[in-house]
Amino acid sequence: MDSMDRDRRMEDAFPPAESAERLxxxxxxxxxxxxxxxxxxxxxxxxxxxxxxxxxxxxxxxxxxxxxxxxxxxxxxxxxxxxxxxxxxxxxxxxxxxxxxxxxxxxxxxxxxxxxxxxxxxxxxxxxxxxxxxxxxxxxxxxxxxxxxxxxxxxxxxxxxxxxxxxxxxxxxxxxxxxxxxxxxxxxAPIEAERSRNRLLLESRLRRAIENGVFQVRFQPQVNLATGHLHGAEALARWTDTDLGVVSPDVFIRLAEETGLARDIDEQVLGTVVEHATRWQAMGIPPFPIGVNLSALHFTDDRLENLMAGLLDRHGLNPAWLMLELTETALLADAERTRTVMDSLCALGVRFSLDDFGTGYSSLSHLHQFPISEIKIDRSFVSRIPGSEPHLRIIRAVINLAHDLAKTVVAEGVESTDQIAVLNAMGCGTGQGYAFDHAIPVDGFEKRWLPRLPPQTVKGQHHAPSVVVI
Incomplete structure (x- = not known):
């Protein structure tokens, strides 16, 4: 077909008026x-x-x-x-x-x-x-x-x-x-322009930090309130920029969520945790759950499943070391897809913790719909005790529910001996917060807390589910 025939057919298909309107x-x-x-x-x-x-x-x-x-x-x-x-x-x-x-x-x-x-x-x-x-x-x-x-x-x-x-x-x-x-x-406001420039600069540095793998992982212990033994830990990402200095986690984690970079950070933290846990396992240390935070972005494809299966297989790590933490936002973004991913990971032996329970769209149905092993009560509830009776009732109800469902319950932010006493009286077994320790580098965590692990259980036996307050 020559060009004249093509043009003629185009004119027949689109009359001049229609062509102009379409254009x-x-x-x-x-x-x-x-x-x-x-x-x-x-x-x-x-x-x-x-x-x-x-x-x-x-x-x-x-x-x-x-x-x-x-x-x-x-x-x-x-x-x-x-x-x-x-x-x-x-x-x-x-x-x-x-x-x-x-x-x-x-x-x-x-x-x-x-x-x-x-x-x-x-x-x-x-x-x-x-x-x-x-x-x-x-x-x-x-x-x-x-x-x-x-x-x-x-x-x-x-x-x-x-x-x-x-x-x-x-x-x-x-x-x-x-x-x-x-x-x-x-x-x-005129200051907005400066803030925008600073945000772009921070995003650029964040991407470079992810590429170079410069994030540090700190461990905050979870301690049995009655015995003082170590129950578990939470792994937390920290970032020190060469020019900006220490960047607050609240700042860079929020930026990472907004820019889609959060799961890259999570995966670096997860890889570091697996390396340390593998080393502790080789030393004969019995497994204790280490919480790793997950962005909702992890539940949109198979990337997390493939990563986890590869890490466990390559390192020969007992999955009992890992407790993956996610929020209700991740649960609700695509409930069917999230449940599928969680089931696949549970089949590998990995467990899940529901973070900040009580601050979002908490529903008891979530505890049945999803394979959740642990509930974390937000620190905003714990900070109000021992003085606030409504918050005490909420915490007590969650603890009783956790006992009934054989789940661990975690309340964030234990900071005083009074809170420890109240929580212990309500049946909480373990606490995490500044009352025990900050998030500290791995060498400090090993020196301070690994000697405080409980005696090993007889082979083939397991501890009953405990209630954990963080």
Whole structure:
């Protein structure tokens, strides 16, 4: 077929008017959602800047990002993610007033232009309504998930004199909103730009640290309250940067979760724990459970299963050394997939601990639905005892439940002798927290705590399940 025949057939298939309309839509509209794309929105924003400058009017630019969208996409698939994006556009469209426009400017990022609007109570009321509208359950969805978004706000002319400045500053405010807490809106402030630069710098250094494997692993002991014997330990990642110094775990772990790097850190910690446990096993030390934290990202594919099977086989390690810790977020992101991964790992002999029990969407059904061996009560409950009767009742109920289900219970943050006494009186066998020791390097842990292991049980016998309070 020559070029003239090809062109003639194209004209027959797409008449000139339809071709022009099709070209317009491809050039200026998002194919998935039907919203304006970045090209068209930027043009509208530039025109609004010029018009507002001439009329001495203000306006507001919003940068909106869906929280945990990467995790949803990985957990439920692209089809689910596409449905979420279309639903977000539809809900924003219902919220918009005449002359206000939205655009999809990134994978899960949207821009909203509010002409003749200025920051103040009226705007904040409207944004609160938008957050509530977007948080409603998805129609026809049985996952139980609700959406949340973070919003950055920049206003003309205070926060920028050009379209590019306003987009940049709204993005900086968005970054701050996601750092502070999800599902909220934040106004731009000049310091936001510096914070954004610092965050990018920190992310770059974090990636380099992962590539170079420079994370240290510290061990915090779990101690039997009655005997003083070592019951177990939790392995915790620590990072010291050559220029930044010691970086708080709260900072780099949150950043790792946001950037999808968390499971790379977890896997380095897991590898280090397996190496130490293998060495202790060779020394004849009886196994004690070592907790390793896991990101929800581990439950989206077979990577963790393959890694664990390879580590255990290569090192010949008794899986009784390992207690993998996960939060309810990981359980609920994709319950079916998570259960499949957990069952596969349990078949290898690995056990699981449910972290921060009582702070999220805790449900007793989780204790039956998933193969959980250990429950960890959040430190926010333990910190209120011995004075808070409601918290005492909660802890007592969890302990009794753990006894009934033959599970270990772990309450984080034991810091005083009074807490030890109260917990011991309620039947808690073991504690972890500053009352016993901080998270310390492996050599210090070996010297201080391995001599305090309990006497070995007779071969073939096992201890009954104990209640552990961390």
């Amino acid at each position: 317009l839509r491809v050039s200026y509209f998002d194919a998935l959602t039907g919203a304006y794309n970045r090209t068209l929105f930027t043009s509208i924003l530039e025109e609004t800047v010029n018009r507002s400058r001439q009329r001495d009017e203000g306006f507001v630019l919003l940068d909106v990002d869906i929280d945990r969208f990467r995790m949803m996409n990985e957990a439920f698939g692209q089809h689910f993610g596409d449905a979420v994006l279309r639903e977000v556009v539809a809900r924003i469209a219902r919220w918009l007033a005449p002359q206000e426009v939205q655009a999809r400017i990134g994978s899960d990022e949207f821009a909203i232009l509010l002409p003749r609007t200025t920051p103040g109570p009226a705007l904040e009321w409207r944004l609160s309504c938008l957050l509530r509208e977007l948080a409603l359950p998805l129609p026809g969805d049985d996952t139980g998930l609700s959406l949340s978004v973070s919003i950055g706000i920049a206003s003309f002319p205070n926060d920028g004199a050009t379209a590019s400045e306003l987009l940049h500053h709204a993005g900086a405010a968005l970054g701050r909103a996601k750092q502070q807490a999800q599902h909220r809106f934040v106004h731009y």
